[in-house]
Amino acid sequence: MTLPPRKLRSAAWFGTADKNGFMYRSWMKSQGIPDHEFQGKPIIGICNTWSELTPCNSNLRKLAEHVKRGVSEAGGFPVEFPVFSNGESNLRPTAMFTRNLASMDVEEAIRGNPIDGVVLLVGCDKTTPALLMGAASCDVPTIAVSTGPMLNGKHQGRDIGSGTAVWQLSEQVKAGRITLHDFLSAEAGMSRSVGTCNTMGTASTMACAAEALGVTLPHNAAIPSVDARRYVLAHMSGMRIVDMVLEDLTLSKLLTRAAFENAIRTIAAIGGSTNAVIHLKAIAGRIGVPLELEDWTRVGRGTPTLVDLQPSGRFLMEEFYYAGGLPAVLRRLGEAGLLPHAEALTANGRSLWDNVKDAPILNDEVIRPLDRPLVADGGMCILRGNLAPRGAVLKPSAATESLLQHRGRAVVFENLDDYKARIADPELDVTRDSVLVMKNCGPRGYPGMAEVGNMGLPPKLLAQGVTDMVRLSDARMSGTAYGTVVLHVAPEARAGGPLAIVRDGDLIELDCAAGRLHLAISDDELALRLAAWREAQRPDPRDASGYRGLYVDRVLQADEGCDFDFLVGCRGAEVPPHSH
Numbered sequence: 001m002t003l004p005p006r007k008l009r010s011a012a013w014f015g016t017a018d019k020n021g022f023m024y025r026s027w028m029k030s031q032g033i034p035d036h037e038f039q040g041k042p043i044i045g046i047c048n049t050w051s052e053l054t055p056c057n058s059n060l061r062k063l064a065e066h067v068k069r070g071v072s073e074a075g076g077f078p079v080e081f082p083v084f085s086n087g088e089s090n091l092r093p094t095a096m097f098t099r100n101l102a103s104m105d106v107e108e109a110i111r112g113n114p115i116d117g118v119v120l121l122v123g124c125d126k127t128t129p130a131l132l133m134g135a136a137s138c139d140v141p142t143i144a145v146s147t148g149p150m151l152n153g154k155h156q157g158r159d160i161g162s163g164t165a166v167w168q169l170s171e172q173v174k175a176g177r178i179t180l181h182d183f184l185s186a187e188a189g190m191s192r193s194v195g196t197c198n199t200m201g202t203a204s205t206m207a208c209a210a211e212a213l214g215v216t217l218p219h220n221a222a223i224p225s226v227d228a229r230r231y232v233l234a235h236m237s238g239m240r241i242v243d244m245v246l247e248d249l250t251l252s253k254l255l256t257r258a259a260f261e262n263a264i265r266t267i268a269a270i271g272g273s274t275n276a277v278i279h280l281k282a283i284a285g286r287i288g289v290p291l292e293l294e295d296w297t298r299v300g301r302g303t304p305t306l307v308d309l310q311p312s313g314r315f316l317m318e319e320f321y322y323a324g325g326l327p328a329v330l331r332r333l334g335e336a337g338l339l340p341h342a343e344a345l346t347a348n349g350r351s352l353w354d355n356v357k358d359a360p361i362l363n364d365e366v367i368r369p370l371d372r373p374l375v376a377d378g379g380m381c382i383l384r385g386n387l388a389p390r391g392a393v394l395k396p397s398a399a400t401e402s403l404l405q406h407r408g409r410a411v412v413f414e415n416l417d418d419y420k421a422r423i424a425d426p427e428l429d430v431t432r433d434s435v436l437v438m439k440n441c442g443p444r445g446y447p448g449m450a451e452v453g454n455m456g457l458p459p460k461l462l463a464q465g466v467t468d469m470v471r472l473s474d475a476r477m478s479g480t481a482y483g484t485v486v487l488h489v490a491p492e493a494r495a496g497g498p499l500a501i502v503r504d505g506d507l508i509e510l511d512c513a514a515g516r517l518h519l520a521i522s523d524d525e526l527a528l529r530l531a532a533w534r535e536a537q538r539p540d541p542r543d544a545s546g547y548r549g550l551y552v553d554r555v556l557q558a559d560e561g562c563d564f565d566f567l568v569g570c571r572g573a574e575v576p577p578h579s580h
């Protein structure tokens with residue numbers, strides 16, 4: 001490719017023959033880098049979330065080597081750097097608590113360093129949005145490469161899915177249907193290789209969202225982590241980012257309003273995680289694209305779920321890749337006129353439709369045809385009402401259809417500890433028609449918005465064979481979980497949302513078709529209870545300092561993507577002043 005010479009951002013570091021240029025180059029040379037690497041080559045930052053504490057991403061060291069080969073082959077100079085790694089499985093109180101922290105790390109690392117373009121190495125749930133958020137605030141040419149899903153879990157002769165099996169098996173052991181030994185023996189079988197959860201959980205959802213947004217090469221979402229083709233994709237992404245720099249194909253040219261609408265439609269078609277509602281809003285906020293909860297209704301509702309993957313369906317990510325992966329789904333959507341913006345530009349310089357229009361579709365059980373969907377309407381259900389003035393979310397494809405319209409008496413837990421202390425009490429006044437309500441698990445209240453919205457059912461009801469109940473909270477839910485679960489109630493209880501004043505026995509009305517969530521008390525009663533609640537509030541000393549203090553003070557509510565208020569927006573990548 002012959003392109004007009006373009007002044008590279010990195011030239012502000014390495015391109016001068018003065019004291020500063022000397023310093024920038026000299027210290028880099030301590031790593032054994034020859035002169036010619038500094039001579040006008042695009043410098044490609046490889047932003048790596050590798051960590052042994054984020055086991056899902058532990059393949060990224062190896063993937064980074066393949067990205068580097070691609071960068072070098074295309075005439076770029078690769079430089080790998082670590083950023084904060086949010087591992088979903090180990091991090092407490094939640095990986096969400098540090099998503100914004102990681103995004104700040106990414107943003108400042110990109111802007112402050114001699115980087116012309118960046119490859120984001122992502123995987124586990126929060127790493128994908130964190131890195132996209134940070135990169136979006138800089139708006140340099142950017143491509144993402146995911147670590148890829150784990151191989152299928154295997155246990156006692158059948159396939160089991162990450163996370164989903166944990167919820168299922170733990171309920172079975174509580175109900176006395178399997179032994180504790182059987183339960184624990186599934187641990188090693190569930191996680192047989194490196195990679196992200198093999199269900200359509202949040203990691204897979206965000207990998208699909210990134211592909212639909214056009215910030216990855218085709219097939220990035222589904223190739224298993226240990227499949228050799230994953231390394232090839234890393235290599236090709238490394239080659240491609242060099243040309244993206246030469247073409248000045250910055251992130252804002254990909255992350256358009258059209259791209260977000262494509263992603264919303266895609267998430268409905270794959271039966272994706274409710275967490276995507278929060279993450280997409282946060283990414284959109286960084287790049288300056290307006291996105292509202294109602295866009296999920298307007299764009300997403302009515303979209304059939306075609307992908308038959310757990311937790312909504314049967315299969316796992318390995319089968320998804322072998323069936324054709326996301327390009328096959330996008331082709332099916334496009335052929336049915338359901339891809340809102342087929343012309344949207346993607347990282348390889350082609351339109352989304354050009355990338356997928358001839359994609360092979362290899363298994364109609366895994367990626368179903370339009371006339372035989374897994375769920376006829378797989379879009380997220382956005383709820384509003386006096387109980388959630390700023391919205392709440394429910395995933396119909398993971399719910400029980402007969403519960404999508406429901407009236408029931410509240411059984412209220414003040415927080416997660418209260419829930420744990422009382423849920424197994426045989427005296428708990430609860431029936432299968434009750435609505436389990438939990439407070440103080442939102443962004444500020446937990447803090448970090450725990451994935452506890454899919455509260456396990458009372459054991460005495462499980463023993464009666466009850467498999468689902470309406471549950472409601474300001475928490476999130478793991479993308480691998482399921483149930484008729486109302487999530488992300490905003491404002492959260494801790495922020496003085498009406499959820500804070502729900503009492504045992506109050507009647508709650510859920511109507512998904514109408515998008516309504518109602519607490520059957522009068523406006524006057526609601527106002528009285530809220531005034532009393534405010535009166536009783538005392539500050540928590542743990543919120544006074546440290547990162548927790550910053551977090552609780554500045555985190556936005558779920559409907560605004562839980563970003564920090566001061567991080568919203570794109571600040572660009574203007575070269576900062578010299579440090580000497």
Ligand code: FES
Nearest residue numbers: 056088124197203
């Ligand atoms: Fe990392 Fe599921 S825990 S992807």
Ligand code: MG
Nearest residue numbers: 125202478479
């Ligand atoms: Mg998860």
